[in-house]
Amino acid sequence: MTDQNDNFEALIQRSLAGDQRAYAALLQKTSRLLRPFLAKRLGFTTEVDDLMQETLISIHKARHTYDGNRPYKPWAFAIAKFRLQDFLRAHYADQLRHAIDFDELEENLHEAVTEPVISYESISGEVQKLPQKQATILQLMHQDGYTAKEVAEKMGMNESAVKVAAHRAYKVLKKKLER
């Protein structure tokens, strides 16, 4: 553990002196260090990749605020956490913007949602064509039998977001099946 820390600090000190190879090695090591932290908090690999890139760019921009005389990891994690919070804030703000009124949701929720006339298996092909997040939610709810609350916990989302995503998926499926 100490060796690894030493490596980080030695690498950034060489990087600050302009050593490009040391800098590339540092960023690679940092990305391996931070990936599990971000992956644990985000549902999808694409989101983790996007945020990882933003975090590395932020580390690049802020590298002058690290002097090599204190542990590197808390510094890098502080930036990763900052970017994660930013990402989540934007993500949930976006969800709120696109949220559906619950009155509208109620009107559109037919009995078929709880007692499906059409089985999941018969439309699984159409489900797979949906966006990844919606398809996963429907699969968990209707094939694996999880409740919206359990799906929310599993995917690191909140329950109402899961319900809204499912509702959107039902609407798309309904349109396709009516054709």
Place this chain on the structure above:
Amino acid sequence: MENIDDLVARLAQDTTAVKPAPHPFMLSLQWMGIAAIYLSISIALSGWRPDILEAFHRPWFVAELAALLGIFIVTSVSAALLAFPDLHQKRLLALAPTWMFAIFLLILYFAARTDNPPVPLPAHSFECTLGITLMALLPAVWTFYFMRKYASTHYRLAGSVALLSAFSVGALWLRLHEETDSIAHVIAWHYLPMLAIGIIGLWLGKRLLKW
């Protein structure tokens, strides 16, 4: 978006030797030095309060000034620490203004208790808040200017602390310049506006220190 390997290669190719930022203690010392010069010039131009020597014999006035100076020092150090992503790994020190404000409130409470019979309120009121705010403008500008060079991950708190630091310079100036002994006036028009300043700082921090 490009993949991680491509990004790392691009960033590594772009990198050149970088001069590390000064230690936050040095940074805050620099700000305090500039503020001391600014305060000295301002008092030299506006003049000391006529009863300054007599005022320095009053223990609660001295305690109030000492606490105000403490707030200025602690908020300067805290603002400098908050300009760094990891608070330079001195989290407790970065949050020290909370303790300093608690001491300050305690001193004001005891000063108010000893103000018996109460000193009559002066004729003016909001002019003091306005004067402090105008006096704090320049320190606020330079503090935010310096802080923007770094990378705050607590930009709202950083903005608030920076603005409180600047406001304390103005408050110090007014206490040394204006001959007012009414503690009720001082609390209402000199120090209560600090609450609003702290809130404005949260907003300014988001506008100016986000990166």
